[in-house]
Amino acid sequence: MIKLPLEKIPEKGFVLADFADTTVFEPYEIKNGELCLGSRKVFEQQIPIECHFFDETSELRLVHRESRNDTIEILLRESDETDMDQELLYTQEVLLKQEYTSRDDMPKKLRIINRFVYSDNDTLILNNYRISLPRYT
Known part of the structure; x- marks a missing residue:
């Protein structure tokens, strides 16, 4: 383990x-x-x-x-993302397979925050990402 x-x-x-x-x-x-x-x-x-x-x-x-x-x-x-260039953050919500969402205590979607950076050659690359829960207002 x-x-x-x-x-x-x-x-x-x-x-x-x-x-x-x-x-x-x-x-x-x-x-x-x-x-x-x-x-x-x-x-x-x-x-x-x-x-x-x-x-x-x-x-x-x-x-x-x-x-x-x-x-x-x-x-x-x-909190790390507040210091980043907000134009280099891309947030998306993805639906989960029904096999994972059949229980009431499970979310139907996940929120993915993609963190991009520019390389030395000015190419936009995905540097990292963070999985989160969707924000409902």
């Missing part, structure tokens, strides 16, 4: 994790220093290839590198 940095994971939100044989997408919560989610057994038995813990304002992404047997941690926060 991968050691999860619970102190960096948003306290309550959703997890989207890709394993070799399955994808997990469900709500989670951290209670008394433990990760509470329905698919905990999958996390105990396998190392996710890529894993996103996110809420409305932050995401912790974990990417496992099998060749080095280590995990890259990327912490992305909405």
